[in-house]
Amino acid sequence: MGFLRSFFSKFRSYNPLASLTGRIFLWFWLTLVVISAVSFLVLQQWARPYELTELSRDEEQLLVLQRAEVENYLGRGMTPLQAIRYTGVQYGLDLYLVDPNFRLMGQPRPDQIELYLVGSIVESERPIAGTWEGVRWLGALPITYRGETYRLLLKIPNERKPNSMVGLINERITWTLLALLVSGMLSLQLASSFSRPLKLLRTTSRRLAGGHLEARVPAQVTRRADDIGQLGQDFDHMAERIQKLIEAQQKLLSNISHELRSPLTRLQIALGIARQKSGLDDMAPQLDRIEREGQRLEELIAQLLQLSRLENRLQHMDPQAIDLAKLLRSVVDDANFEAKAKQRSVRLQINHQSRLQGDQLLLSSAIENVIRNAINYTEENTEVLISTQEQRGIITISVLDRGPGVPEGDLPHLFDQFYRATNTKKGGSGLGLSITRQAIEAHHGSVTAENWPDGGLQITLRLPIDIKPIEKPRDVLQQRA
Structure with a gap:
């Protein structure tokens, strides 16, 4: 074996x-x-459009008979041309002679293709027949005249159906x-x-790039024994490795976030006890600073947990019909209260009528992240404009601020985790827009950012009206959750 x-x-x-x-x-x-x-x-x-064949017995006898008649007339003193004419008239046939200089003697003059046919017959070592356009040529038998050799050919009608030029x-x-x-x-x-x-490889790579980590090359590619099959196997190995690394990263992030909550809670309790036992006014600023940093840390951990749930498709979804106009008015009212304290304002323009399917709390949080981000970066005494449009089953929500905008090189990375634009000097964890993107994509939508020509940054959310959000996690992650 x-x-x-x-x-x-x-x-x-x-x-x-x-x-x-x-x-x-x-x-x-x-x-x-x-x-x-x-x-x-x-x-x-x-x-060679003509056909060359062997002579039949009758054709061979006819050819020999005609040679005998021509030799008879030559013996009577006739010239070769006279001999073939008399013989042809006597038998009702067309006879031709090829002289020693390979010139054809006889009438009527054959066309060019027939001349090629005659040449093939003359060059043959034995008498043969050739067929072309309804006629048949027989020859060539040698005839000796005054010490020189001539060759006799006979042209007769062909009994078979002629081969036309068109055919x-x-x-x-x-x-x-x-x-x-x-x-x-x-x-x-x-x-x-x-x-x-x-x-198939391209389709699989696009699915993998789109976040479907379980995407693999079909077996009809990986079973191939050539280089393409080996490429498919290597691609699957790479995809499996990437999936394990990303899942491990996401699980680590989730575990760390959970583990940080317990000491943070104990820290807040200890801070309260410290406030009660310390009666010194000079300690108040330091304790206030510790409390603020603890709140920021708690907010960051909450964002990390939400982002982890969204990425792992573990976020609980409650799909229902949403009145988006009502939801936006509620979010804008809260945002306006915060904006006025910073000498800014928020204006809403509703230009759609349809409801959409989705998780109201998740969408509210996603939209609020974008609006609060716009409030932070718009200039003082300016407004953040929020407008909606409806077209071909898609509701578009645009949030436009009047801030400095973002460098063009930063735009593709604006929704990445922990990413902050290079021209920003304000604080932030870099998770708000990343959570927004995950929430919108969970509703089969998309989010983009672009610099406004007149200044400012516009973030656009696109949500389909009739498509329900993703409710189930991926199988592998569901088993591990």
Whole structure:
């Protein structure tokens, strides 16, 4: 058994179909062989459109008889041309002679194709027959006259149905089209054998890039024994490794966030006890600072936990019909209260009528993150404009501030975790917009950011009206949760 396995393993290593180079070579080689073979047949048809065959017994006897008659007239003193004319009139046939200089003697003068036919008959080592356009040529028998050799040919009507020029052209076109069809099919098969698995690889890579970490290359690609099959196997190995790393990172982030809450709670309790036991006014600023930092830390941990649940599809979803206009008015009222304390304002323009399906609390939190971010960065004595539009089943929510905007290089990363624009000097964890993106994508929507031509940053949320949000986590994460 070990010997057989070794033999088959070695055989596969020398098998040309097991490598991409071998497959390309064989396909092109086979295609060229087919095209060359068909081209040879077509060229043969074009080069010799007439047909050469053996003489029948009757044709051979007729040819011998005509030679005897011509020799008889030559013996009476006639010239070769006179001899074939008298013989032709006597038997009602067309006779021709080829003189020693290979000039054709006789009437009527044959056309160009018939001259090629006569040449082929004369060059033959034995008498043969040739057929062209409804006539049949017989020859060529040698005749000696005054020490020189002439060759006798006989032209008679052909009993078979003549091959018309149109028929021959159609036959040649058929052969040509057949060659093109066969080569085209082989080329299409070759191209398909390369493009089909590459398309599947591209589809899988796009799904993986879109966050579907469980995406794998179909078995019809990985089962291939060539380079593309090996590429598919390597891709699956890479995807599995990436999935494990990201899941481990997400699990670590979630565990750390949970573990930080307990000491933070004890820290807040200890801070309260310290306030009660310390009666010193000079300690109040330090205790207040500890309390503020503790609140910021608690807020950060809460954001981390929410982000972890959204990324792992573990966020509890309560899909229902949402009056988005009412939700926005509520969020804007709260935001305006905060904005007025900073000499700013928030204005809302509602231009849609439909309701949408979604989790109201999650959407409210996502929209609030964007609006609060806009309030922080818009200039004093300016307003943040929030507007909605509805088109083709999509509700668009635009949040425009009048701040400094964001460098163009930072725009693609604005919704990444812990990312802050390079031109910002204000605090923040860099998680708010990342949570917004996860929440919107959980509703099958999208979020984008762009600098406004007149200054400021516009963040656009797009939400489909009739699609329910994702309610179930991925299988692997659901088992681990």
